Amino acid sequence: EPEVTQTPSHQVTQMGQEVILRCVPISNHLYFYWYRQILGQKVEFLVSFYNNEISEKSEIFDDQFSVERPDGSNFTLKIRSTKLEDSAMYFCASVWTGTGITDTQYFGPGTRLTVL
């Protein structure tokens, strides 16, 4: 069964450093997302991406964050200058919705980001 993959599974970085989290969505899916989950809290939406541009972003997704789909398969989340409060599990997700009807959103296994 196709699945969303994410690398790395765990990233440790120093405060102020840039990190890039990588995702490979399911190949025929059209919508892509990043979410995060701070330890012990609920999953929060960061950004959605469709047709090679951001379609929606949350208040969390400030100028320190950016997303890119550099080729036909990868979808990346960049944090330019990490802060301690960026420590969280980051999930990538994708949806097909080729018909316009809302559909199952599939999540990757997550990248645990630890900012020291």
Add this chain to the structure above:
Amino acid sequence: SQQGEEDPQALSIQEGENATMNCSYKTSINNLQWYRQNSGRGLVHLILIRSNEREKHSGRLRVTLDTSKKSSSLLITASRAADTASYFCATDAGGNNRLAFGKGNQVVVIP
């Protein structure tokens, strides 16, 4: 606004018993999805129920949706130790299919 708010509870049951958890939300939705998360791991999709559906089954899972009360329930029948996890509901209310998650229910199944 907050969407997909479960009754945050920790449920501890014996293997073989049924587990029920609830979720409420505040605005109109396109669909509601339930996910399972084992400790520190990824989100596994369990079931999707659309706004025009009232009940859906998948194996030992039964989901109901009451749009008039803006609530949903997830029933796990004949629970197993492997069902021990956190269960989240998530609502899809917008045009971009983004999900709003609740706080999750922690279920512990005692062998």
